[in-house]
Amino acid sequence: MMIYSITGGLISILVLALLFSMFKVLREYERGVVYFLGRFQEVKGPGLVILIPVIQQMVRVDLRTIVLDVPTQDLITRDNVSVKVNAVVYFRVVDPQMAINNVESYLEATSQLSQTTLRSVLGQHELDELLAERDRLNKDIQVILDKQTDNWGIKIATVEVKHVDLDDSMIRALAKQAEAERVRRAKVIHATGEFEASEKLQQAAMVLSKAPNAMQLRYMQTLTEIANEKTSTIIFPMPIDLLDNLKALVKEKDTN
Secondary structure (H helix, E strand, O other): OOOHHHHHHHHHHHHHHHHHEEEEOOOOEEEEEEOOOOEEEEEEOOOEEEEEOOOEEEEEEOOOOEEEEOOOOOOOOOOOOEEEEEEEEEEEEEEHHHHHHOOOOOOHHHHHHHHHHHHHHHOOOOOEEEEEEEEEHHHHHHHHHHHHOOOHHHEEEEEEEEEEEOOHHHHHHHHHHHHHHHHHHHHHHHHHHHHHHHHHHHHHHHHHHOOOOHHHHHHHHHHHHOOOOOOOOOOOOOOOOHHHHHHHHHHHHOOO
């Protein structure tokens, strides 16, 4: 009699367990991929989902955006510079059926694909492009990943290269290159200023050559400016043209 009671208790517990396993609650961001005797049946959710015990099984799929941290990758750029880069990938599942049926683990597959794509794409560019054109490279990686994961029901939203790490020797070389570039720009700016000043002086000389009296006034103005500096001795060159004009004035006065 006791054996029947124990058996009946076990059966009751088993029945209750099966009843509880029939009811699944899926949140708003979850979907359930339901299989009927191992064959895909449908995608259910969100809300309450009722399953036939043993006959039906369900796999939960999270539809929220997943942040995938891509580990640091060693690569060689097109100009033979060894760098270390890491990135972050934002993606989400848009087709639960494909994400479960077409790939064993979509998270692991996306992670491995991101690492290889990161090395492949960035290795085709020079170091200057990695440092200055990061937005364009992020877009290129995102497009390639999105195309390759389309068959997995995955949508790649954003790819961001976080760090490009260089060794100390390369950092020193870049510092020297930047300093040389600054010196070059300073010399170009100085030469441009000298060229523009020479053009202005040439224009001024042409104007003064057409008006000798203006040249004399300019000399007088220069003498006034020097006198204001409280110098004890002033050595000022006297132009021959000015002497000729003075001789002409004196000769004209004697004639009158």
